[in-house]
Every structure is written in C-alpha cells, then in structure tokens.
Amino acid sequence: MRIVIAEDNALLREGLVLLLTSDGHEVVAVADTGPEIVPALLAHRPDVAVLDVRLPPGFRDEGLRAAIEARKALPDLPVLVLSQYVEETYATELLAGGAQGIGYLLKDRVGRVEEFLDALQRVAAGGTALDPEVVSQLMTRRSPLQGLTPREREVLALMAQGHDNATIAKTLVITERSVSKHIGSIFLKLDLPPSDSGHRRVLAVLAYLNA
Amino acid sequence: MGLEKAMKYALRRSRDATTFLAGGLRTALPALLGTCLLPLVAFLSILVIAIPWLPEVARPLRALTSAERRRVARVLGHEIPEPYAPPRGTSFEQGFALLRTPSTWRDLAWMVLHGYGGLLAGVMAVALWPSILFSLSLPLWWWAAPEGSQSAFIVLDSWHKALTMPFLQAGINILALWWLVPRLARWQAWIAAKLLGPTRGVSLAERVEQLTETRAEALEAHGAELRRIERDLHDGTQAQLVSVALRLGLADRRFDADPGAARALFLEAREGIEDALTQLRTVIRGIYPPILSDRGLPGAVRALAAGQHIPITVEIELEVGGTERRVPAAVEAAAYFVVAEALTNIAKHSGAAAAQVTLRRDGDRLRIIVRDDGKGGADPARGSGLAGIRRRVAALDGDTRVDSPVGAGTTLEVELPCGS
Numbered sequence: 092m093r094i095v096i097a098e099d100n101a102l103l104r105e106g107l108v109l110l111l112t113s114d115g116h117e118v119v120a121v122a123d124t125g126p127e128i129v130p131a132l133l134a135h136r137p138d139v140a141v142l143d144v145r146l147p148p149g150f151r152d153e154g155l156r157a158a159i160e161a162r163k164a165l166p167d168l169p170v171l172v173l174s175q176y177v178e179e180t181y182a183t184e185l186l187a188g189g190a191q192g193i194g195y196l197l198k199d200r201v202g203r204v205e206e207f208l209d210a211l212q213r214v215a216a217g218g219t220a221l222d223p224e225v226v227s228q229l230m231t232r233r234s235p236l237q238g239l240t241p242r243e244r245e246v247l248a249l250m251a252q253g254h255d256n257a258t259i260a261k262t263l264v265i266t267e268r269s270v271s272k273h274i275g276s277i278f279l280k281l282d283l284p285p286s287d288s289g290h291r292r293v294l295a296v297l298a299y300l301n302a
Numbered sequence: 303m304g305l306e307k308a309m310k311y312a313l314r315r316s317r318d319a320t321t322f323l324a325g326g327l328r329t330a331l332p333a334l335l336g337t338c339l340l341p342l343v344a345f346l347s348i349l350v351i352a353i354p355w356l357p358e359v360a361r362p363l364r365a366l367t368s369a370e371r372r373r374v375a376r377v378l379g380h381e382i383p384e385p386y387a388p389p390r391g392t393s394f395e396q397g398f399a400l401l402r403t404p405s406t407w408r409d410l411a412w413m414v415l416h417g418y419g420g421l422l423a424g425v426m427a428v429a430l431w432p433s434i435l436f437s438l439s440l441p442l443w444w445w446a447a448p449e450g451s452q453s454a455f456i457v458l459d460s461w462h463k464a465l466t467m468p469f470l471q472a473g474i475n476i477l478a479l480w481w482l483v484p485r486l487a488r489w490q491a492w493i494a495a496k497l498l499g500p501t502r503g504v505s506l507a508e509r510v511e512q513l514t515e516t517r518a519e520a521l522e523a524h525g526a527e528l529r530r531i532e533r534d535l536h537d538g539t540q541a542q543l544v545s546v547a548l549r550l551g552l553a554d555r556r557f558d559a560d561p562g563a564a565r566a567l568f569l570e571a572r573e574g575i576e577d578a579l580t581q582l583r584t585v586i587r588g589i590y591p592p593i594l595s596d597r598g599l600p601g602a603v604r605a606l607a608a609g610q611h612i613p614i615t616v617e618i619e620l621e622v623g624g625t626e627r628r629v630p631a632a633v634e635a636a637a638y639f640v641v642a643e644a645l646t647n648i649a650k651h652s653g654a655a656a657a658q659v660t661l662r663r664d665g666d667r668l669r670i671i672v673r674d675d676g677k678g679g680a681d682p683a684r685g686s687g688l689a690g691i692r693r694r695v696a697a698l699d700g701d702t703r704v705d706s707p708v709g710a711g712t713t714l715e716v717e718l719p720c721g722s
Contacts, residue, residue, distance in 0.1 A: 144596075145592075145596070150595070151595060151596045151597070152596040152597065175583070175592070176583050176586070176587070176592050178592075178593055178596075178605060179605070179608065179609050180593075180601075180604070180605035180609070183608065199576055199579045199580075202576065203572075228609065232610065232611060
C-alpha cells in the first residue's frame with residue numbers, strides 16, 4: 092500500500108516507517124507539521140493516511156482537523172488517526188463524515204504490530220478500527236445497553252471496534268455460530284435493523300452508540 | 303431559553319427570595335424590639351451610669367447580628383466576617399470602647415433598618431402569594447365583601463369594576479413578586495453585608511489575611527498535588543519501567559539457550575510498557591487534561607457534556623469586550639475539574655433527566671453554573687465531590703454556592719477570579 096504519515100516525533104516517525112516498509116508498504120510522504128498534511132494527501136492520494144493528532148505548530152488537534160478536512164476533499168480516503176490519548180468527542184467528529192475507512196487508535200497499539208497492521212489493512216479496505224478505550228467510552232454513555240448480557244456487551248464492543256465475526260469468535264474463544272447468535276440478539280434488543288454484511292453492521296452499531 | 307424554562311426560573315427566583323425574606327422575619331422581630339428599647343439605653347448612657355453595662359447590652363445585639371450574618375452568608379456564598387475587636391480593659395473602658403467603635407453604630411443602624419424594613423419586606427413577600435388567589439377569586443364574591451373593598455386602589459361598587467380591577471390587582475401582585483421581591487431580597491442581603499461586615503480599612507486588612515490564608519492553602523494544595531504526581535510516577539510508572547527493563551535483560555540472557563522463554567519475557571515486557579503508558583495517561587490527565595490544551599475550556603467542557611448519559615445543555619460566553627480571552631491555565635484546570643466533578647455527581651446521585659452547564663466571564667471573574675433537575679438535597683458537608691470542589695475553588699480564592707432543596711434539583715454556582 093502507498094501510505095502518507097504525519098508524525099512530529101522523529102523516533103516514532105522512523106519506527107513507523109520501518110514497521111510499514113518491513114511489511115511491504117511504501118511510505119510516499121512524511122509530514123511533520125499540521126499544515127503539510129492536506130497538501131501531501133491531495134498530491135499523493137495514498138491508499139491510507141496515518142496521522143498523529145497533536146502536531147506543530149499549535150500542538151493541539153491539527154492532525155484530527157487535517158483528517159476531517161482531507162476527507163471532505165477526498166471522501167473515500169482511508170485515514171487512521173493515532174493519539175497519545177483518546178477522546179470520545181474526537182471519535183464522534185471523525186465518524187461524523189461516515190465510519191468507512193476511519194481508524195482511531197491509541198499510539199500504544201503500535202506495539203502490537205500484527206494487530207496494528209491488521210487495523211491499518213481494515214481501514215484501507217474501507218473498514219473501521221476504533222480503539223477499545225473509545226468504544227468503552229461510547230458504551231458507558233448509552234444506558235440502554237444495560238439490557239445486554241455481559242457476553243453480548245463484549246461482542247458489541249468488538250463489533251464497534253470494527254472486527255468481523257471470525258476475529259470476534261477467536262478473541263472470545265467461541266464459535267462463529269454463537270457470535271452470529273449473540274449479534275442477532277443484540278440487534279433485536281437495541282432495535283436495530285438486522286443486516287448480515289459485516290460492514291453495514293459496524294456502521295449501524297456506531298451510529299447507535301454515537302447518537 | 304424557552305418560555306417555560308424562563309417562567310420556571312422566575313418562579314423559582316421569587317420563591318427563593320420569599321423564603322429568604324420570610325427567614326428575615328426571625329431577625330427582624332428582635333431587631334424591632336431592640337429599636338424600641340434603644341431610646342432607653344441611649345438615655346441611660348447619657349447619664350453615664352449605664353456605660354459599664356453596655357457590653358452586656360451589646361451581647362444580645364451581637365448574637366442577633368451574628369445570626370443575620372450566617373443567614374445572609376448562605377445566599378451570598380461567602381462569609382461576612384465579624385468586624386469586632388476583642389474586648390480589653392475594665393467594663394467601664396469596654397463600654398466606652400463600644401461607643402467609640404464604628405461597628406457598634408453600624409450594628410445599630412442595621413438594627414433600625416432591618417427592624418422596620420425586614421418586617422415589612424418579609425410580611426409583604428409572604429402575603430403576596432395568597433393575595434393573588436384572593437384577587438383572582440374576588441369577581442366571584444365581591445358583592446359579599448365588606449362595603450368599600452378595594453382592588454387596584456379602586457372601590458368595587460359595580461360589576462364592570464369587579465370584573466376588571468381584581469385582575470389588574472393580581473397582575474400588580476405578580477409583577478411585584480417577579481420584579482420587586484427578588485430585588486428586596488438582594489437589597490436586604492446587600493445592606494447586611496455592608497453594615498455588618500468590616501469597614502473598608504478593616505476589610506482590606508481582613509482581605510490581606512484571607513488572601514494570605516488562601517495563598518497558603520493554594521501552596522499547600524499545590525504541594526500535595528506535586529507529591530501525589532511524584533508518588534504516582536515513582537511508584538507506578540517508574541517501577542513498571544524498571545520491571546520491563548529487567549524482563550528485557552532476562553530475555554537477552556536466555557535468547558540463545560531458550561528462545562521460547564525469551565519470547566514470553568518479551569511479551570511480558572510489552573504488557574508492562576502498555577500498563578505504564580496507561581498509568582502515564584492517567585497521571586497526565588490529573589495534571590492538566592490534554593483536551594484543555596487541544597480545545598481550550600469551551601471545547602473541553604462541551605466534550606465532557608457530550609460524554610454524559612443525560613442531555614446536557616452548554617452555554618459558554620467567555621468574551622470580554624468582544625474578544626475571547628483565554629483564562630489562566632490553573633483556573634481553566636479548576637473550572638474543568640469543577641464541571642467534571644459536578645457532572646459525575648449528577649450522574650451518580652441526582653437521578654436528573656437533564657442538566658445545564660453555563661460558563662460566563664463576568665469582568666475578571668469566571669462564573670460556572672451547573673444546574674440539574676434531579677432530586678436535590680445535596681449536602682456539601684457530606685458529599686466528597688462537593689467538598690473537593692469547594693477546596694479546589696477556595697484554593698484559587700473563589701466562591702462556591704450550592705442550592706439543593708429536596709425535590710427541586712441542585713444548582714452549583716462557582717466563581718473563580720481570573721486576573722484581569
């Protein structure tokens with residue numbers, strides 16, 4: 092994949108480039124300040140962008156703003172936003188323009204290389220990758236979730252993070268059949284329209300949590 | 303604000319003012335009694351023989367003014383300090399000192415003013431409520447009322463007067479309840495604060511003392527904060543990283559002999575680092591929530607409100623003279639803490655269905671109001687959340703007011719000075 096990176100910390104930037112190139116990807120451009128991001132994305136049209144939230148010159152939320160702005164110009168551009176801390180509001184803003192091809196993860200997750208690359212892959216393919224911490228913030232806000240069993244909540248959380256049935260089954264050490272059963276029951280309880288396609292399901296769940 | 307909300311607010315304001323003025327009757331009646339006795343004391347004092355008794359005479363007066371100070375302090379949100387100097391010398395000297403100190407005369411002035419004014423205001427505020435019903439029902443039975451009965455200062459002697467004037471009278475009463483009664487309450491509190499508090503010279507000295515005290519408290523709080531951060535980093539993150547280094551060292555030694563065990567150690571090390579990062583995030587959030595740097599106070603408060611179970615309306619006006627000026631970081635952090643803590647309290651205890659957060663810059667003060675429609679009855683003395691808010695606000699020389707009548711929601715009002 093062709094990737095554009097925005098990260099101001101040199102060590103982390105080099106680490107990311109190393110990690111991505113060793114997995115066979117090509118880093119086509121590297122931005123280390125906020126204003127560089129959008130022009131770089133427009134010029135290179137990468138398969139996916141990996142953006143840090145806090146960047147020079149303001150050290151505020153430049154990366155996040157750039158992500159939102161870039162998605163307005165290139166709606167299909169997959170963007171994975173990385174941050175030292177996650178904030179539910181930022182997730183809401185990122186997802187406001189549609190959850191397709193959106194990732195929002197804690198920087199810590201880079202340490203789990205396989206999972207990180209998997210999330211990147213998912214986002215590049217138009218899927219979603221939300222940090223478990225964001226999902227739990229979103230879930231504590233919705234009180235109707237109290238009607239769900241603990242297992243159903245686990246399934247819902249993994250679904251909201253953007254995982255498919257196979258991954259959910261593997262993570263919870265249950266069969267895919269029972270995952271589908273749990274999902275059916277969740278959708279029934281939350282009064283969501285049933286949909287089998289993995290991706291539309293994630294969108295429904297996120298729309299529900301985000302409402 | 304919707305009309306219904308505005309009306310609810312006005313009703314509440316009038317009700318609270320009436321409660322306050324009615325409570326004023328408890329000090330107004332003794333004050334009136336004192337006013338009646340005043341000529342006698344004055345006469346005896348002129349004859350000099352009563353001067354040694356003056357301290358005894360002043361005692362009930364001071365008990366009364368103390369009661370008033372406490373009552374008024376509850377609505378003002380800050381204490382009214384006592385202006386009295388400690389008594390010195392013989393009873394004769396003490397009596398003379400009493401006559402010389404301005405505070406005695408100010409106490410007396412308050413006594414006369416409150417004796418008459420407080421009685422009048424209290425009776426009027428209480429009587430206004432039933433008199434609305436009285437006026438509204440008058441058209442039904444005016445013909446049975448005693449001859450010469452008036453409504454809106456017009457004698458009721460014909461049907462067309464009886465069908466109009468009582469409504470005008472009710473209107474006047476409602477207007478008085480809406481406009482006059484809250485102002486009367488404010489004036490009463492203001493007069494008490496001015497007359498019963500220390501005079502300017504004394505009050506400046508007091509202010510210095512109070513500032514010294516809050517500064518000491520702020521330093522103390524700051525020190526405690528630094529120690530807490532140090533402990534969190536030392537016992538948590540640092541220890542965690544040491545154990546990670548240890549595991550990596552062990553993994554290095556075993557790498558050739560037992561790659562499987564080395565790998566397990568690597569994975570443990572990674573988990574240790576993840577834990578350390580999580581701890582660091584918590585510590586950082588406690589020092590200065592990152593969203594405050596990212597979004598400023600308005601954005602951070604909106605994010606807090608958006609993360610709640612119940613709908614929270616947020617109103618923020620931080621403009622001074624048309625430009626938004628940033629509040630000092632310490633004040634921002636305290637304000638954020640106050641709102642976060644208040645919202646947590648609401649979620650945990652109030653059972654509210656909705657709440658409102660208002661942030662306003664009034665000159666050099668930042669005013670924070672958090673209001674909910676829950677079950678009320680919050681006691682700052684018991685809830686650790688409210689006590690924490692009070693401490694943090696006091697450390698910055700701010701004021702905290704909690705109004706939480708049982709069954710009628712809770713209003714938390716905090717004022718923080720933010721330089722100029």
